Amino acid sequence: MSTFQAPKGTYDLLPPDSATYLAVREAISGPLKNSGYGYIETPGFENVELFARGVGESTDIVTKEMYAFETKGGDRLALRPEGTASVLRAALEANLHKGGNLPVKLWYSGSYYRYERPQKGRYRHFSQVGAEAIGTEDPALDAELIILADQAYRSLGLRNFRILLNSLGDKECRPVYRAALQDFLRGLDLDDDTRRRVDINPLRVLDDKREYVQKQLAGAPMLRDYLCEACKAYHEQVRELLTAAQVAFEDDEKLVRGLDYYTRTTFEFVHDGLGSQSAVGGGGRYDGLSEMIGGPALPSVGWALGVDRTVLALEAEGIALDIPAATSVYAVPLGDEARRVLFGAVTALRRAGVATDFAYGGKGLKNAMKSANRSGARLALVAGERDLAEGVVQLKDLTSGEQTPVALDAVVDEVRRALA
Numbered sequence: 001m002s003t004f005q006a007p008k009g010t011y012d013l014l015p016p017d018s019a020t021y022l023a024v025r026e027a028i029s030g031p032l033k034n035s036g037y038g039y040i041e042t043p044g045f046e047n048v049e050l051f052a053r054g055v056g057e058s059t060d061i062v063t064k065e066m067y068a069f070e071t072k073g074g075d076r077l078a079l080r081p082e083g084t085a086s087v088l089r090a091a092l093e094a095n096l097h098k099g100g101n102l103p104v105k106l107w108y109s110g111s112y113y114r115y116e117r118p119q120k121g122r123y124r125h126f127s128q129v130g131a132e133a134i135g136t137e138d139p140a141l142d143a144e145l146i147i148l149a150d151q152a153y154r155s156l157g158l159r160n161f162r163i164l165l166n167s168l169g170d171k172e173c174r175p176v177y178r179a180a181l182q183d184f185l186r187g188l189d190l191d192d193d194t195r196r197r198v199d200i201n202p203l204r205v206l207d208d209k210r211e212y213v214q215k216q217l218a219g220a221p222m223l224r225d226y227l228c229e230a231c232k233a234y235h236e237q238v239r240e241l242l243t244a245a246q247v248a249f250e251d252d253e254k255l256v257r258g259l260d261y262y263t264r265t266t267f268e269f270v271h272d273g274l275g276s277q278s279a280v281g282g283g284g285r286y287d288g289l290s291e292m293i294g295g296p297a298l299p300s301v302g303w304a305l306g307v308d309r310t311v312l313a314l315e316a317e318g319i320a321l322d323i324p325a326a327t328s329v330y331a332v333p334l335g336d337e338a339r340r341v342l343f344g345a346v347t348a349l350r351r352a353g354v355a356t357d358f359a360y361g362g363k364g365l366k367n368a369m370k371s372a373n374r375s376g377a378r379l380a381l382v383a384g385e386r387d388l389a390e391g392v393v394q395l396k397d398l399t400s401g402e403q404t405p406v407a408l409d410a411v412v413d414e415v416r417r418a419l420a
């Protein structure tokens with residue numbers, strides 16, 4: 001133990017569990033790489049205004065949860081609370097949208113920061129893998145993203161998740177609905193905070209989990225009844241494409257999401273084994289975001305899946321991923337000359353692509369064999385002075401215990417054969 005601990009709301013990823021996180025990132029990014037999405041990496045911090053304008057001045061993320069700070073040079077920056085605004089900023093800055101090759105399809109993986117009240121599944125530093133398809137309005141693109149997320153979760157073996165789907169309308173129909181909803185909400189008995197929310201972001205009130213609020217919401221106008229014909233038709237196509245792909249979803253009219261940039265399609269992936277922090281991923285269409293941050297009109301859609309919560313979902317379903325042992329061969333030298341010779345063999349094995357480790361620090365045989373077993377290796381290479389005098393090393397199968405001498409200059413071939 002040192003004097004220091006990981007900051008509140010954060011945790012360290014340590015082996016062997018960290019291998020599961022890597023595998024989850026792989027599983028989520030695999031379908032994206034296979035579907036025309038290119039990898040993008042953006043800085044961990046941005047101009048604070050990007051998020052204020054992009055994510056929305058009235059959202060919890062911007063008003064309460066941002067790690068914002070002023071640099072010595074006087075710049076106002078914030079650790080990124082999410083990826084979409086940054087990715088769009090980067091795409092616009094590099095003119096990826098010019099040249100006629102739309103949509104620009106990008107995927108990313110990284111750390112995000114929100115000053116939230118920590119609890120299981122809710123951290124101040126967390127990890128997402130995300131995807132954004134920028135510059136095209138096409139229901140097949142919305143469907144593609146939902147299908148790819150479904151494929152990713154299924155490839156991990158997850159089954160107890162559900163897809164919630166909604167349409168939030170567009171700049172034509174949503175303002176009409178918003179006004180009608182405000183009229184309704186202003187007639188209710190609500191606390192001051194919620195009243196303020198009615199003024200700034202009335203749709204979020206629908207999402208209020210408190211019972212006294214939910215009770216009064218019966219009879220609230222529903223967005224579905226206000227969607228314009230274009231939004232209705234668009235949403236119907238997304239639904240049909242998902243159905244054709246045999247991806248089950250639930251229509252959820254109350255799904256509003258916590259970020260302001262959404263238009264039309266919105267969706268969330270919820271896992272039933274996670275308690276209150278049940279959203280393992282979410283996303284939707286954000287047709288107006290580019291203009292909100294000073295760009296041209298670029299209708300876009302995307303999602304981000306939470307890596308931390310996906311790992312919790314695996315635990316909840318009792319799924320242990322089949323992760324191959326990091327080490328296949330463990331070398332155990334007995335004596336100085338053997339150290340020199342076996343270290344050479346280890347280097348040759350690694351260059352040949354065999355995952356190999358070495359008993360460092362002059363451990364005795366017993367200790368070294370313990371380390372070999374702990375490493376998960378299938379084979380040990382053991383050599384002492386007598387072996388070297390005969391020009392061999394002992395190749396030991398750690399499962400059966402069987403040991404065979406192999407010629408020093410044939411180690412790579414013999415190990416490969418034994419592992420095959």
Ligand code: HAM
Nearest residue numbers: 082084122123126279280281282283284302303304306
């Ligand atoms: P979000 O719903 O805020 O959306 O986050 C996506 C996922 O990140 C959540 O479903 C959850 O799994 C995970 N997550 C969020 N906050 C935390 C936290 N404090 N601790 C652990 N996990 C967390 C976005 O971030 C949007 N940028 C998604 C998107 C992409 N929309 C369009 N494109």
